[in-house]
Amino acid sequence: MRVQSRGQPPQHLKNDTLPGLGLVQGPVRMCVGCRGLGLRTELVRLVIVTSGQHDTAGENQLRVVVDERRSLPGRGAWLHPEFRCWKAAERKRAVHRALHGERRLDVSSVATWFELFDSQRPKALGE
Numbered sequence: 001m002r003v004q005s006r007g008q009p010p011q012h013l014k015n016d017t018l019p020g021l022g023l024v025q026g027p028v029r030m031c032v033g034c035r036g037l038g039l040r041t042e043l044v045r046l047v048i049v050t051s052g053q054h055d056t057a058g059e060n061q062l063r064v065v066v067d068e069r070r071s072l073p074g075r076g077a078w079l080h081p082e083f084r085c086w087k088a089a090e091r092k093r094a095v096h097r098a099l100h101g102e103r104r105l106d107v108s109s110v111a112t113w114f115e116l117f118d119s120q121r122p123k124a125l126g127e
């Protein structure tokens with residue numbers, strides 16, 4: 001049985017499928033960025049929180065945040081902890097679609113989270 005070690009860059013997630021998917025422990029989710037699969041415990045969960053502020057159209061502004069403990073209520077969108085998955089999701093507006101249809105969502109805190117994450121992670125060879 002293949003055991004995935006923690007604390008290493010998720011090299012095995014570079015493809016769209018997990019090797020040994022039939023053997024993985026626990027539920028699997030689809031990344032809205034690359035549409036690849038990953039273990040629920042290895043993906044980052046995004047959820048909506050209400051900011052209490054209103055935008056120029058008078059709509060209640062909704063913020064998307066990274067749910068680090070994967071425990072906040074509501075519908076979640078899942079992403080690999082990979083900057084490129086976030087960028088792909090952003091480009092496709094995949095987070096907006098996954099979470100709340102056409103509603104306006106403020107994803108700036110997610111962007112910040114991924115930028116910080118990317119800046120802290122050691123660069124792999126060839127990147």
Ligand SMILES: [Zn+2]
Binds near residue numbers: 082
């Ligand atoms: Zn992904």
